[in-house]
Amino acid sequence: MSLLRHAERQIANLGKYSHLNAFINVADHESVLARVAASAESSPSTDNVNARSPFGRLIAIKDNICTADLPTTAASGILKLLKSPYDATVVKQLREAGAITVGKTNLDEFGMGSHNLHSHFGASKLVRGGEERSAGGSSGGSAVAVATGQCWAALGTDTGGSVRLPAAYTRTVGFKPSYGLLSRWGVIAYANSLDTVGILGQNVESVEGVFDSLDFYDPQDPTSLPPSTRSRLPKQGSGGAKTLKIGVPMDYNISTLDATVRKAWLRSLQLLQARGHTLHTVRLPATQHALSAYYVLAPAEASSNLAKYDGIRYGSRAEGKDGIPDSVLFAKTRGEGFGPEVQRRILLGAFSLSAQAIDNYFIQAQKVRRLVQQDFDNVFATPNPLMTSQPEVDGEGVDVLLCPTAPTLAPKLSEIKGQQPLHAYMNDVFTVPASLAGLPAISVPVHADEGVKAATEEASAWSGMQIIGQYGDDRVVLDLAKELFESASPGP
């Protein structure tokens, strides 16, 4: 099938699935198709052949990543009309690779949420078996757009699981690369020490193709990994040829792990063992404290990062006077512009950074974060390329870890709408540790049972399985993801 034919189908799906609210703004259909046609004409040799190349493909961009052609709202009332004067580096890189941006996808405001319910533009969602389900958050719109074929691949951002969790809920592939590999310039910051650009696709090849176009040093991003450090990272993955030692972290076997997810976990282990890999149980004790530490660090950084929104130089303002004797200047604009979850996190962040609490909360959380990193360094065979002093790995370590992405399948919207905010935080329990340590992690869809046909409506029983690798082992993670994806895919 040609590039143009693919694009036409995807454009048709935009209309067909508009009720899922995956997009906040969409590019003009005609001009998108004209650009695809031009790409196909300029280079007929690549037409229809490359499963990996973003050339001539439609890519959706999460709406907290700046684009010059469409508004960038971060799904917030305070930025609802913002038009960025420039493209983010990752968008520029994709355009240079020949990709065509099809639209800006829905998210939880500023990336804060796990079900895509906290959007100024309404929730993005899934419909399965006639029932509305959570698309996962915060890159829910990107995941739904990929899952329903409204684009070829999508960019998301992952701070504590925001690409992997929606991928798990929507039966797509979601990849969070090692922190610092992809540029964050032009990406609206939520928690800058954790924020990572991530990629969603229908298969591992497309995700890898996008990753190849973005994995470069950016001098405009001070947290971009410098060339000297990049040169110390491994260049190649296993290529699928090597026998890997796969760690099974016992600390991910929590009491509320859904039986279907546990079954899919065991099935994944079985499939990979059948391909010659070996299985090893590992313990990562700091996992139990990772979630608490994350919900101190992320809101604290958010309260600082979001302090700049006052509606003066850009963004939307509240009507009338702001700054009256009872209420500090800009409080009215911020109170009206930010949604309730954002305000809750700003307040929690302000608390943990306040003079009385900073040592017991913020600094303590950063120390726990170090323990989480050491936990991983203790079980991986490859030493962490960012660290000088390495713990002695007892005997040999493992090459990758395999565990579920989320404790449950995509929950029904009717069940989560009235929930306390804390309940949504618990969905991140398996994704937060890799974020804290900055490790590469990918979610791959696996069905709990063998022989399920792709077309059946059993689609809701697909779980996300997470492969986590040592820092910089992104290629190892992607290669094993390909193996798992292939062996878990139902036959034709």
Added chain:
Amino acid sequence: MALRRASVYARCMSRRLQCAAAPLHTSTIPALSISAISTQDNATSVSKKPMSLQDIEALLNSEPTWSVESLLPPEKNLNGDTSDVPRVSAKQLHHLLRLSALPPPKSQEQEAKMLSTLSDQLHFVGRMQQVDTSGVKPLRAIRDETAAAEQEQTITLETLKDALSKERVIGKHYKRIQRDTTAVDASNVETWDVLGSAERKQGKYFVVESERPQE
């Protein structure tokens, strides 16, 4: 002056890293034995021999290692109070809202709800306070912490060569440094329309409507 301060800072950083490296290394064992409050016996252990799927299945199907629900605050009693939850006073709440430039609560009910949410959140994150972190160096950012990177990032005269070459010493009796004043082409950044994205503006000014605080 600023330059000198930068290199002094870089040196302090590397010294601090060295100091921290020693206790860190020796504390590998205690740091990992947070098991004081968790259930497992042997902290981070990798099973030496490959395990059979049956063994892993038996392990996963037997006892879960822990429960995330343990992070949730206990059910509230009739007064809406929970025993071990950190207390935040109404006064503190108003102070935090001011610091965050957020509006004060509109009603008593809203204030009570905000206090209750905050104390639930503090309970949730409070778990990590029980971890013994003595001697642990905080992880502030994911960055290259190797000695090689430290050296690459240290600012030296070599790093500043270009900047310094633009300076010249003038004067005979009173020698001083003069910067090269040749105009730099900054057109690509100066064409930025500062007011371009502002919602309210008048002439070349941003407009902010506010009331003077009462004396």
